[in-house]
Amino acid sequence: MLQETLTLLFQLLIFPGAAFLILLAFISEWVDRKVVARIQSRFGPLYTGPSGVLQPIADFLKLLSKEDITPDGVEKPIFTISPIIYFSLSLTALFLIPILSETALVNFEGDLIFLIFISTLITITVFLAGYSSASSFSIIGSIRSALQMLGYEIPLSLAFIGPALAAGTLSLSGIVKWQISHGIWTVFLQPLGFGVILICFLAELEFVPFDIPEAETEIVAGWRTEFSGRKLALLKLGRDLELLLASALTTSLYLGGAQPVSFVPPALTFLIKIFFVVFLFSLFRALFARFRIDQMISGMWKHLIPLAILQILLIILNVGR
Amino acid sequence: MEGNTLLLLLIVFTLSFLVGSLIYLIGGKISAKSKEKKSEKNIPYACGEKPPPIKEVRINLERFFIFAVYFLIFDVFAFIIAISSSAPWHLPTIYSLVVLMAVFTFLISRRHV
Numbered sequence: 001m002l003q004e005t006l007t008l009l010f011q012l013l014i015f016p017g018a019a020f021l022i023l024l025a026f027i028s029e030w031v032d033r034k035v036v037a038r039i040q041s042r043f044g045p046l047y048t049g050p051s052g053v054l055q056p057i058a059d060f061l062k063l064l065s066k067e068d069i070t071p072d073g074v075e076k077p078i079f080t081i082s083p084i085i086y087f088s089l090s091l092t093a094l095f096l097i098p099i100l101s102e103t104a105l106v107n108f109e110g111d112l113i114f115l116i117f118i119s120t121l122i123t124i125t126v127f128l129a130g131y132s133s134a135s136s137f138s139i140i141g142s143i144r145s146a147l148q149m150l151g152y153e154i155p156l157s158l159a160f161i162g163p164a165l166a167a168g169t170l171s172l173s174g175i176v177k178w179q180i181s182h183g184i185w186t187v188f189l190q191p192l193g194f195g196v197i198l199i200c201f202l203a204e205l206e207f208v209p210f211d212i213p214e215a216e217t218e219i220v221a222g223w224r225t226e227f228s229g230r231k232l233a234l235l236k237l238g239r240d241l242e243l244l245l246a247s248a249l250t251t252s253l254y255l256g257g258a259q260p261v262s263f264v265p266p267a268l269t270f271l272i273k274i275f276f277v278v279f280l281f282s283l284f285r286a287l288f289a290r291f292r293i294d295q296m297i298s299g300m301w302k303h304l305i306p307l308a309i310l311q312i313l314l315i316i317l318n319v320g321r
Numbered sequence: 322m323e324g325n326t327l328l329l330l331l332i333v334f335t336l337s338f339l340v341g342s343l344i345y346l347i348g349g350k351i352s353a354k355s356k357e358k359k360s361e362k363n364i365p366y367a368c369g370e371k372p373p374p375i376k377e378v379r380i381n382l383e384r385f386f387i388f389a390v391y392f393l394i395f396d397v398f399a400f401i402i403a404i405s406s407s408a409p410w411h412l413p414t415i416y417s418l419v420v421l422m423a424v425f426t427f428l429i430s431r432r433h434v
Binding site for chain 2: 066
């Protein structure tokens with residue numbers, strides 16, 4: 001009993017748990033920054049650690065040691081707690097994803113619905129964070145992020161459903177098991193859904209074509225304008241975890257997840273796939289320019305939702321099974 | 322087994338929240354503190370202009386909440402309809418009726434806001 005509890009505690013806190021996930025989040029931020037910098041003919045992080053891999057950790061520690069300013073006129077309880085909630089939501093969702101083997105640490109039938117719920121809740125926390133501060137820039141940013149959610153939420157959940165329909169289960173571990181036992185990745189069966197989920201995650205992460213809520217040339221830093229010190233550090237870490245969550249979800253749903261390939265352990269293949277998806281996100285981030293908010297919403301409703309519905313119809317009509 | 326998993330979910334969320342709070346507390350310990358209590362640093366950021374009064378800027382949270390609930394209803398509705406393609410026909414029908422009732426109730430209750 002004690003042995004079991006200690007093993008569980010170790011799993012939750014250290015190895016596939018919190019410490020490992022936070023480290024992985026820092027590394028994926030480094031991959032993202034490095035790729036974008038190299039595409040733009042810059043060097044990116046360079047000095048801290050081998051080719052700058054420790055730079056995100058250094059940034060995080062620097063922000064922690066800065067002064068934490070609470071401006072006048074903010075709603076203090078929400079302002080204080082929203083960075084912590086933002087961080088812990090992304091971390092909780094990462095425990096539901098199978099990393100080490102084909103079964104996740106926490107898995108139950110229907111955890112896909114829970115993941116959709118968490119991804120919506122993250123955006124609502126962003127809205128509350130912007131709403132609680134008193135600057136007009138943060139309030140504009142938070143309204144834009146809530147408006148943007150109206151655009152991408154429906155195609156995102158439809159793209160979540162596609163693999164679930166094909167596998168006949170609503171649990172993420174079940175979908176990964178189905179892909180491994182059939183020996184095929186869902187991306188080859190449902191390429192439309194893969195495109196839709198990539199675009200929707202770009203919007204959820206507020207990456208460049210959809211970085212409307214924090215457009216730094218228009219509204220300073222958007223909903224994060226008023227945050228500083230440790231709160232900003234938690235928000236940045238939460239953003240890294242969200243990037244990791246998005247790429248891990250795309251990997252598990254569409255790219256086969258933690259899959260053993262001959263002698264390579266499943267965790268390693270999973271990491272390679274995650275960094276490939278982060279690489280894709282950074283490519284999009286470097287290649288595109290920002291949309292306006294009305295272009296984004298109408299584009300989502302006119303083009304992305306019909307595509308997602310078409311994908312669901314194709315699955316129901318047994319095309320590509 | 323099911324109950325165990327849900328308990329584990331709760332433990333995981335509590336743990337993540339504790340890790341977040343721990344980082345927050347450590348940040349409070351090691352961060353720099355300013356000497357003066359009332360300073361110009363605490364004014365909301367407004368690019369060198371006088372910030373507008375907060376009542377004019379902030380949106381009405383109650384109306385936002387109503388719209389958010391509408392959106393949530395339709396979101397869950399789309400999800401259920403999409404995954405119920407192989408279910409017996411009366412289940413999606415009953416669910417659609419429930420959704421219709423919910424929307425109707427909200428239409429009535431919106432008169433107060």
